[in-house]
Amino acid sequence: xxxxxxxxxxxxxxxxxxxxxxxxxxxxxxxxxxxxxxxxxxxxxxxxxxxxxxxxxxxxxxxxxxxxxxxxxxxxxxxxxxxxxxxxxxxxxxxxxxxxxxxxxxxxxxxxxxxxxxxxxxxxxxxxxxxxxxxxxxxxxxxxxxxxxxxxxxxxxxxxxxxxxxxxxxxxxxxxxxxxxxxxxxxxxxxx
Amino acid sequence: xxxxxxxxxxxxxxxxxxxxxxxxxxxxxxxxxxxxxxxxxxxxxxxxxxxxxxxxxxxxxxxxxxxxxxxxxxxxxxxxxxxxxxxxxxxxxxxxxxxxxxxxxxxxxxxxxxxxxxxxxxxxxxxxxxxxxxxxxxxxxxxxxxxxxxxxxxxxxxxxxxxxxxxxxxxxxxxxxxxxxxxxxxxxxxxx
DNA sequence: TGTACATCAGTGAACGCGCGTTCACTGATGTAC
DNA sequence: TGTACATCAGTGAACGCGCGTTCACTGATGTAC
Numbered sequence: 193x194x195x196x197x198x199x200x201x202x203x204x205x206x207x208x209x210x211x212x213x214x215x216x217x218x219x220x221x222x223x224x225x226x227x228x229x230x231x232x233x234x235x236x237x238x239x240x241x242x243x244x245x246x247x248x249x250x251x252x253x254x255x256x257x258x259x260x261x262x263x264x265x266x267x268x269x270x271x272x273x274x275x276x277x278x279x280x281x282x283x284x285x286x287x288x289x290x291x292x293x294x295x296x297x298x299x300x301x302x303x304x305x306x307x308x309x310x311x312x313x314x315x316x317x318x319x320x321x322x323x324x325x326x327x328x329x330x331x332x333x334x335x336x337x338x339x340x341x342x343x344x345x346x347x348x349x350x351x352x353x354x355x356x357x358x359x360x361x362x363x364x365x366x367x368x369x370x371x372x373x374x375x376x377x378x379x380x381x382x383x384x
Numbered sequence: 385x386x387x388x389x390x391x392x393x394x395x396x397x398x399x400x401x402x403x404x405x406x407x408x409x410x411x412x413x414x415x416x417x418x419x420x421x422x423x424x425x426x427x428x429x430x431x432x433x434x435x436x437x438x439x440x441x442x443x444x445x446x447x448x449x450x451x452x453x454x455x456x457x458x459x460x461x462x463x464x465x466x467x468x469x470x471x472x473x474x475x476x477x478x479x480x481x482x483x484x485x486x487x488x489x490x491x492x493x494x495x496x497x498x499x500x501x502x503x504x505x506x507x508x509x510x511x512x513x514x515x516x517x518x519x520x521x522x523x524x525x526x527x528x529x530x531x532x533x534x535x536x537x538x539x540x541x542x543x544x545x546x547x548x549x550x551x552x553x554x555x556x557x558x559x560x561x562x563x564x565x566x567x568x569x570x571x572x573x574x575x576x
Numbered sequence: 577t578g579t580a581c582a583t584c585a586g587t588g589a590a591c592g593c594g595c596g597t598t599c600a601c602t603g604a605t606g607t608a609c
Numbered sequence: 610t611g612t613a614c615a616t617c618a619g620t621g622a623a624c625g626c627g628c629g630t631t632c633a634c635t636g637a638t639g640t641a642c
Contacts, residue, residue, distance in 0.1 A: 194584045221413035238586040300492035304545040336559045347539020353496040354506050367528045386617045430619040
């Protein structure tokens with residue numbers, strides 16, 4: 193059943209969006225094609241009309257996830273500055289999302305094991321850091337502080353998702369948030 | 385070819401150690417039994433003389449990895465304090481290890497997806513934080529600072545392993561180290 | 577503007593590989609006497 | 610202290626399931642005339 197060109201393009205986009213979710217939910221290794229196709233409302237057989245193979249699907253899925261999470265952070269930063277972006281990222285709501293939003297927290301270390309995906313992932317991380325860097329006050333060390341800030345965000349979110357006690361998990365987030373907020377301000381004391 | 389009880393026990397320990405490496409190298413999803421047995425100098429068939437199934441193997445592997453990395457951090461902390469532990473953790477040498485040492489950085493987010501492993505992982509993380517907390521100066525906020533410190537360590541190590549430029553990667557480590565060092569000192573200014 | 581035909585998105589069955597698991601077998605260990 | 614036998618660690622072949630990939634087929638789209 194051939195479809196119109198416009199429809200085909202929409203279908204492809206739906207598949208990529210589904211892959212973007214699947215990969216963040218299950219991880220790169222366990223994400224699976226049939227599941228993606230089902231989520232896109234199709235059967236697995238049609239997959240190869242749109243993609244070369246599994247690798248391409250999840251590369252595009254990752255790219256989509258990176259773009260989506262980049263936009264969320266950028267939008268919040270534009271609205272309420274780095275502090276607002278930080279609060280969204282380190283919120284219980286974000287931590288508990290059924291589909292994890294941030295691919296770097298969701299996939300983290302796994303990305304380092306896929307040479308084909310690493311550059312894509314890193315580019316996305318650079319964008320996140322740039323977003324933060326633009327927003328936080330201060331001089332030449334803004335880039336370093338933004339980098340550190342993002343490391344705290346990813347690290348704290350990851351740990352908060354492992355804590356078994358919700359109170360402890362919340363505390364990880366709030367402690368990180370407080371420290372993060374300090375980093376969004378230009379440093380008062382010179383760096384000793 | 386039956387083996388003596390002592391030998392059997394040693395063999396089992398060798399398998400667990402191999403699993404500990406395998407899981408940190410490949411991740412939980414891609415770690416595989418045959419590879420572990422090969423690394424332990426055995427064939428895959430003998431596996432079930434020692435373990436119920438795959439899940440048990442990698443649970444014990446994770447436990448082993450947690451213990452091993454816990455000991456490394458504790459030893460360095462005992463020798464040279466939190467600063468020394470921090471320096472080891474955020475060193476290029478640790479980042480580049482063929483078998484990643486820290487299971488929380490190596491597996492990170494993946495652990496959150498395995499309900500059976502999460503508690504084990506979290507216990508290990510608590511130990512790391514406790515080790516740091518005992519070492520860093522200061523009052524009641526030591527636990528919070530240690531938690532934050534460990535979040536920075538895991539986050540920075542994870543990001544440093546994704547950066548494509550070695551200079552940038554080194555910089556992530558050193559920026560995190562500097563901030564971490566501050567956290568090992570009792571706060572001078574009261575927390576505003 | 578219509579008609580005939582090639583194209584190709586999507587379906588569902590089938591294939592094949594990798595890997596966890598099982599099994600018959602071997603031969604050294606440990607135990608019963 | 611020796612001997613006979615049950616146990617069981619380890620081997621390598623085989624099984625079966627899941628999943629990526631292929632394929633014959635369908636029928637709507639888009640193009641050639």
